[in-house]
Amino acid sequence: MVVHLITNASVLDSPGKFQASVYIIHSLGAALPLIEWVFIFIPIIFHGVVGLFLIAEMAPNNAAYNYNGNFRYTMQRITGLIAFAFIAWHIFHMHGWFHAEWWAATVSGPLGGANFHPYNAASSASEAMRHPLAIVIYVIGVLACVYHLANGIWSMGVTWGWWTTPRSMRRAVVGCAVFGVLLAVVSMGAVWGMVTVDLDDARAVENRMLEARIEDGMITEHEAEEKRAPLAPQNRDRAATEAEPAAQEF
Ligand code: HEM
Numbered sequence: 001m002v003v004h005l006i007t008n009a010s011v012l013d014s015p016g017k018f019q020a021s022v023y024i025i026h027s028l029g030a031a032l033p034l035i036e037w038v039f040i041f042i043p044i045i046f047h048g049v050v051g052l053f054l055i056a057e058m059a060p061n062n063a064a065y066n067y068n069g070n071f072r073y074t075m076q077r078i079t080g081l082i083a084f085a086f087i088a089w090h091i092f093h094m095h096g097w098f099h100a101e102w103w104a105a106t107v108s109g110p111l112g113g114a115n116f117h118p119y120n121a122a123s124s125a126s127e128a129m130r131h132p133l134a135i136v137i138y139v140i141g142v143l144a145c146v147y148h149l150a151n152g153i154w155s156m157g158v159t160w161g162w163w164t165t166p167r168s169m170r171r172a173v174v175g176c177a178v179f180g181v182l183l184a185v186v187s188m189g190a191v192w193g194m195v196t197v198d199l200d201d202a203r204a205v206e207n208r209m210l211e212a213r214i215e216d217g218m219i220t221e222h223e224a225e226e227k228r229a230p231l232a233p234q235n236r237d238r239a240a241t242e243a244e245p246a247a248q249e250f
Contacts, residue, residue: 001149005142005183008125008190015122015202019209022121026227033099041091048084055081076151079144086141093128119219120206120229126197135195142187150180203229 007025011018028035060074091097096104096114108114115128129138154176157163163172210228213219 001145002183005187005190009186009193011122011125011197012189012193014205015197016205016209018122019119019206022118023209023213026118044087048087051077051080051084072151072154076148076155079148079151082141082144083148086137086144089137090141093134094125117227117229119210119224119227120203122194122197123199123202123206124229126194126199126202129191129194135191138191139188142191143184146180146184146187150176150183153179 007018007021010021026032055077058074058077060077061070092108092111092113094114094116096108098108104114115124117124129135154172157172158169163169207228210219210224214221214224
């Protein structure tokens with residue numbers, strides 16, 4: 001999550017910088033879906049399902065004992081629920097969950113998912129996030145994830161015996177809080193950077209980067225077609241009548 005948020009925040013530097021990072025990730029090619037499922041989706045599903053069982057057994061006592069630790073116990077569970085729902089929605093919104101054509105045609109496309117196009121990375125992510133409701137969901141969802149991670153590291157340290165004395169626990173609270181605040185700043189920078197992308201500039205840079213890679217033979221025309229954003233309808237008609245594909249405007 002830390003790497004993901006820092007990568008996303010690189011859009012603040014420029015859409016080209018973000019695009020360059022996405023090219024590195026997508027250079028994994030056919031291995032990417034396997035890596036996504038083994039190292040990202042299955043662990044998140046596992047963590048989420050175990051978490052739901054823990055929440056079902058929770059016994060909050062904030063009303064009777066208004067301690068800081070009790071507040072964090074309850075917040076950890078509330079943010080866990082929000083984070084689980086957010087991550088499920090977010091992966092659908094950007095990635096679509098599955099890449100199969102029938103899935104895209106019947107489920108993720110019609111339901112407004114799979115908006116991220118890796119070869120038009122910043123512009124497609126930005127277009128997907130511009131709606132006011134999407135921005136609100138992103139801000140709440142991302143901050144819930146950040147809190148859940150920072151406070152979760154603290155409780156993991158208690159469980160695993162990293163901090164055992166009251167003094168070391170207090171110091172760990174401060175360390176985890178500083179980490180959480182820094183990550184919250186990075187994450188809000190990422191949201192801000194995405195929604196304020198200049199779409200025309202970003203599309204132009206992304207398309208130049210893609211054309212260069214096609215020319216170098218690093219990306220095939222077929223792969224480019226699969227992973228670039230579709231042409232806007234008004235440009236589709238014009239592109240069909242133009243002989244030179246490189247002259248297409250987006
Ligand atoms: C600033 C907010 C965020 C932005 C702009 C953002 C952007 C994106 C984008 C563009 C993708 C699609 C990547 C692809 O399909 O290749 C993605 C996927 C994903 N995001 Fe985020 N994300 C954000 C926050 C988060 C947070 C807080 C989490 C929590 C863990 C998260 C977890 C994931 C996961 C698990 C995937 C699927 C991984 C994959 O497709 O390989 N994201 N995100």
